[in-house]
Amino acid sequence: MEALKQAIRDIPDFPKEGILFKDITPALEDRVVFRKMIDALRARYKDQKIDAVAGIEARGFVMASALAYVLGAGLVLIRKPGKLPYQTHRKTYALEYGTDAMEIHVDSLKTGQNVLLVDDVLATGGTIAAAVDLIQSNFKANIVEVAFMVELDFLKGREKLKGTNVLIHSMVNF
Amino acid sequence: MEALKQAIRDIPDFPKEGILFKDITPALEDRVVFRKMIDALRARYKDQKIDAVAGIEARGFVMASALAYVLGAGLVLIRKPGKLPYQTHRKTYALEYGTDAMEIHVDSLKTGQNVLLVDDVLATGGTIAAAVDLIQSNFKANIVEVAFMVELDFLKGREKLKGTNVLIHSMVNF
Numbered sequence: 001m002e003a004l005k006q007a008i009r010d011i012p013d014f015p016k017e018g019i020l021f022k023d024i025t026p027a028l029e030d031r032v033v034f035r036k037m038i039d040a041l042r043a044r045y046k047d048q049k050i051d052a053v054a055g056i057e058a059r060g061f062v063m064a065s066a067l068a069y070v071l072g073a074g075l076v077l078i079r080k081p082g083k084l085p086y087q088t089h090r091k092t093y094a095l096e097y098g099t100d101a102m103e104i105h106v107d108s109l110k111t112g113q114n115v116l117l118v119d120d121v122l123a124t125g126g127t128i129a130a131a132v133d134l135i136q137s138n139f140k141a142n143i144v145e146v147a148f149m150v151e152l153d154f155l156k157g158r159e160k161l162k163g164t165n166v167l168i169h170s171m172v173n174f
Numbered sequence: 175m176e177a178l179k180q181a182i183r184d185i186p187d188f189p190k191e192g193i194l195f196k197d198i199t200p201a202l203e204d205r206v207v208f209r210k211m212i213d214a215l216r217a218r219y220k221d222q223k224i225d226a227v228a229g230i231e232a233r234g235f236v237m238a239s240a241l242a243y244v245l246g247a248g249l250v251l252i253r254k255p256g257k258l259p260y261q262t263h264r265k266t267y268a269l270e271y272g273t274d275a276m277e278i279h280v281d282s283l284k285t286g287q288n289v290l291l292v293d294d295v296l297a298t299g300g301t302i303a304a305a306v307d308l309i310q311s312n313f314k315a316n317i318v319e320v321a322f323m324v325e326l327d328f329l330k331g332r333e334k335l336k337g338t339n340v341l342i343h344s345m346v347n348f
Contacts, residue, residue: 011259023259025279029226029248038243052203058232058257062249065239068205069212075202075236083232085185085197105199 001040005172007033008150022150022174024120028062037171038063041147042070044169048144051113052076056102056131057083059120063149067118076108076115078131089138093130102130109139122148122170125157132164145169175214179346181207182324196324196348198294202236211345212237215321216244218343222318225287226250230276230305231257233294237323241292250282250289252305263312267304276304283313296322296344299331306338319343 007027014021027033041063054076055064061077068075081090081101088103109115115135119128128146135143143166151157151170158168181201188195201207215237228250229238235251242249255264255275262277283289289309293302302320309317317340325331325344332342 009260014259015256021259025251025258025260025282028242029250029282031225031242031246031248034242034249035246051205058235058253059251061232061235062239062251065236066243068202068208069240069243072205072209074205075208077199077202077233077236079232082189084199085188085195086183086199108199108203 001037001171003033004037004149008172022121022152024059024149027149034066037149038066038070040171041067044147045071045116045144048116049114050116050144052109052141053116053118054078054104054108054131054135056117056119056127060118063118063120063147067116071116073116076104078102078104078134089134091130091134091137093126095126102127102134104134104138106138109135109141111140113139113141114144115141116144117146117166118148119146120149122151122157122168123155125155125160128157129160129164132161132166136164147171150174175211175345177207178211178323182346196295196326198233198323201323208240211323212240212244214345215241218321219245219290219318222290223288224290224318226283226315227290227292228252228278228282228305228309230291230293230301234292237292237294237321241290245290247290250278252276252278252308263308265304265308265311267300269300276301276308278308278312280312283309283315285314287313287315288318289315290318291320291340292322293320294323296325296331296342297329299329299334302331303334303338306335306340310338321345324348
């Protein structure tokens with residue numbers, strides 16, 4: 001996905017000084033790159049009997065929605081606390097300073113379903129590790145793979161998933 | 175879209191007492207309903223030369239992403255303040271108590287582009303009126319239509335857009 005890599009923009013000092021942020025929005029706005037990205041993911045997963053694509057708020061929704069459509073799957077939203085209106089399971093996880101949490105509706109996944117979990121960027125891995133645990137602790141569903149648009153290799157986020165048995169796929173690496 | 179209407183779940187007293195919230199997540203999770211919804215929107219807009227589909231954070235991203243894909247358009251994100259990393263235009267708007275704001279990257283739209291603006295629910299109309307103004311004040315782009323999954327007729331949100339010249343489409347009305 002060289003076209004995707006080329007379309008990602010570096011933003012220095014965002015969200016705070018010293019961080020070089022990978023801005024994916026130019027890749028989404030480019031109709032050719034966006035289509036190529038979704039088509040590549042479709043090709044990867046089309047024979048895997050994916051029942052549901054779960055996206056992590058908010059940029060994860062972007063990949064998850066188009067991907068759920070092309071795979072003929074349902075779309076599941078993993079959201080920040082207080083955003084989902086029905087009964088939820090919640091997972092609290094550590095940040096650099098303090099904690100954060102995410103939720104999923106208790107009836108979002110069914111036993112035996114094949115789930116593809118997606119987010120935009122794999123950085124330190126804290127968010128995705130929490131999302132994997134949220135699913136594995138509360139549902140008898142199978143996480144087929146975790147897919148990212150971008151992986152920041154130097155942050156070693158993959159290591160946070162070592163204790164689980166999930167596979168990881170990144171479209172581009174920096 | 176009777177199937178969509180049937181799939182939407184009522185949640186009493188969310189986000190606060192006295193409000194009957196329309197939960198769209200069961201419609202997204204149902205692969206058949208989700209596909210029908212996107213296909214119906216594709217049929218409506220496929221001959222309109224849509225260049226970009228703009229979605230409003232966060233549930234608006236869900237319709238916008240799959241729709242951008244099926245229309246062969248780019249995807250533009252309208253986000254809450256501080257979330258977009260590059261230079262932005264900002265629109266502040268009034269809430270029942272206090273104010274809120276939304277942003278768009280300054281290079282997200284180009285002169286002459288046809289834009290489809292989407293969000294999940296048309297309620298009081300404050301958010302969508304702000305989004306329309308954000309686009310019309312800062313870009314020479316044409317808003318082809320504003321599309322919603324759900325419109326809550328009794329809140330009269332349409333009236334907030336009367337001063338603009340935009341067309342409004344809702345898939346289901348309550």
